[in-house]
Amino acid sequence: MSEEEKVFHPADTNGDGKVSKEEEALYLEFKRKELEDADAMRDAQRNMTWFALGGLLLYPFAVVLASMVGLDQAQATLGDMAPTYFVAVAGIVAAFFGTQAMKGKK
Numbered sequence: 001m002s003e004e005e006k007v008f009h010p011a012d013t014n015g016d017g018k019v020s021k022e023e024e025a026l027y028l029e030f031k032r033k034e035l036e037d038a039d040a041m042r043d044a045q046r047n048m049t050w051f052a053l054g055g056l057l058l059y060p061f062a063v064v065l066a067s068m069v070g071l072d073q074a075q076a077t078l079g080d081m082a083p084t085y086f087v088a089v090a091g092i093v094a095a096f097f098g099t100q101a102m103k104g105k106k
């Protein structure tokens with residue numbers, strides 16, 4: 001019993017102690033999907049971070065634009081939102097680079 005447990009392989013889905021061709025194919029497919037998912041997640045996180053940063057950089061221009069065009073209400077709203085918005089974006093960016101730095105250390 002303990003012998004079988006010792007030779008257990010994650011690809012051995014039916015637990016007979018051997019990795020058949022089908023099991024190997026399934027395992028590799030699963031691993032490939034896992035890597036693709038991780039890759040897609042990284043891309044999504046990076047895009048989101050750039051989007052958030054872009055909004056942060058464009059924010060002052062939006063305020064200037066609103067005041068130039070004479071949208072006083074919009075200008076006031078943007079001004080009221082700014083502290084919350086900047087903290088939120090800073091949080092997103094910090095979380096992104098924080099996780100990147102942590103992954104890089106491992």
Ligand SMILES: [Ca+2]
Pocket residue numbers: 012013014015016017018019020023
């Ligand atoms: Ca098997």
